[in-house]
Amino acid sequence: MKARQVILLILLIIFADQAMKFYIKLNYFAGEEHLVLGLKWFRLHFVENEGMAWGWKFGGGFGKIALTLFRLVAVIWGSFLLRDFIRKKYHKGFIICASLIYAGALGNLIDSMFYGMIFDYSNPLFQNVAKLFPAHGGYDSFLHGRVVDMLYFPLITNAHFPAWVPIWGGDDFEFFRPVFNIADASISCGVIVILIFQNKFFAKHPHVLHNTVETHSVVNDKNQIF
Secondary structure, eight states, X not given: OOHHXXXXXXXXXXXXXXXXXXXXXXXXXXXXXXXXXXXXXXXXXXXXXXXXXXXXXXXXHHHHHHHHHHHHHHHHXXXXXXXXXXXXXXXXXXXXXXXXXXXXXXXXXXXXXIIHHHBOOOOXXXXXXXXXXXXTOOSSOTTOOOEEEEEEOOOEEEEEOOTTSTTTTTSEEEESOOEEXXXXXXXXXXXXXXXXXXXXXXXXXXXXXXXXXXXXXXXXXXXXXX
């Protein structure tokens, strides 16, 4: 797979991810939700994630900086890894999956690094949507941006765990609960496909040994070597 194809794939994912995030930030207030095409199981639900993918959190303000710096280091390291995969002609499917993971990490890194500076706060109390490059400044500083999530697929709602289930017996049950974004989906798809097809991606081809025979015999019409 050629480098320009990998770059194009990464740019397409980042563009789609950032375009969706900008649309949500500039048109939805925090917590706002709408059905897509009238489908109850497919919704756009705007939440801002201060931590890791899928809404997980990590260690407050210091944890936020540490997580953003970790993402930055991972993306830089991933750039060299991807270049190495292409040069060594790894399986095309594996390179595509690695590109998906890289693009997703970079997409969320952009949020963490810059969104705090370029957007103001989206106020759910007054249902105010955020503004881009506000005159009074953004809602936070460099490296303190919050990741924008919006994709929500509650396939099963208003269900309950049976009473006999330990810990959660009788509690409400919903599937699929997490709210995520295109970058999260890109990372997850890349990882899952690698796990499923790892034997194919990393198959070892047997080496064929060629035996050679050296001889000092004169080869002519009378002497033949078989």
